[in-house]
Amino acid sequence: MSSRRCFLLFFLIGSALAGCTASSLAADYGAKVVFKKSVPQAFPDFVLTYLGQRKVASEKFPRGFVYHDFLAAASSGTQTVSWSSGTGDIGPALFKVGGKNFALELSRSDKLDRLREDEVVISRAP
Numbered sequence: 633m634s635s636r637r638c639f640l641l642f643f644l645i646g647s648a649l650a651g652c653t654a655s656s657l658a659a660d661y662g663a664k665v666v667f668k669k670s671v672p673q674a675f676p677d678f679v680l681t682y683l684g685q686r687k688v689a690s691e692k693f694p695r696g697f698v699y700h701d702f703l704a705a706a707s708s709g710t711q712t713v714s715w716s717s718g719t720g721d722i723g724p725a726l727f728k729v730g731g732k733n734f735a736l737e738l739s740r741s742d743k744l745d746r747l748r749e750d751e752v753v754i755s756r757a758p
Contacts, residue, residue: 657674658674658675658676659673659674659675659754661675661676661734661754661755661756662743662753662754662755662756663744663753664741664744664747664748664751664752664753665751665752665753665754666750666751667680667682667750667751667752668682668750669682669683669684670682670683672705675754677706677729677730677732677734678704678705678706678729678730679704679705679706680702680703680704680705680713680752680754681702681703681705682700682701682702682752683701683702683703683712684700684701685698685699685700685701686698686699686701687699697716697717697718698716698717699714699715699716700714700715700716700738701713701714702714702715702736702752704727704729704734706729706730707730708729708730708731711727711728711729713725713727713736715736715737715738717738717739722739722740724736724737724742724755724757725737726757732756733756733757733758734754734755734756734757735754735755735756735757736752736753736754737752737753737754737755738751738752741753743755
């Protein structure tokens, strides 16, 4: 399946889930949530899908960094969210969906401490 068709499929599934999720079916903000590649996870304001990893190298850091990419889809549109531990300063990736600000945490959460490799924390951000 082409990447354009895959993206369109994720967007349609995500939009459908975002439009019909009851709060009891949506993951909670500020809680550990298990994720799997290509499996949409509904949150109250959007659907999050893990797209996978990619490695990016530069002249300054030839070993490169591993980025984890997610797609946040809502009725207002989609946004790719990329998280990396970078040089070791582990912090959240900030993003905006539907005019609201959010933070995505992997590896370590400011409030919940260590996260497993398959856990993500999404929180509302100021």
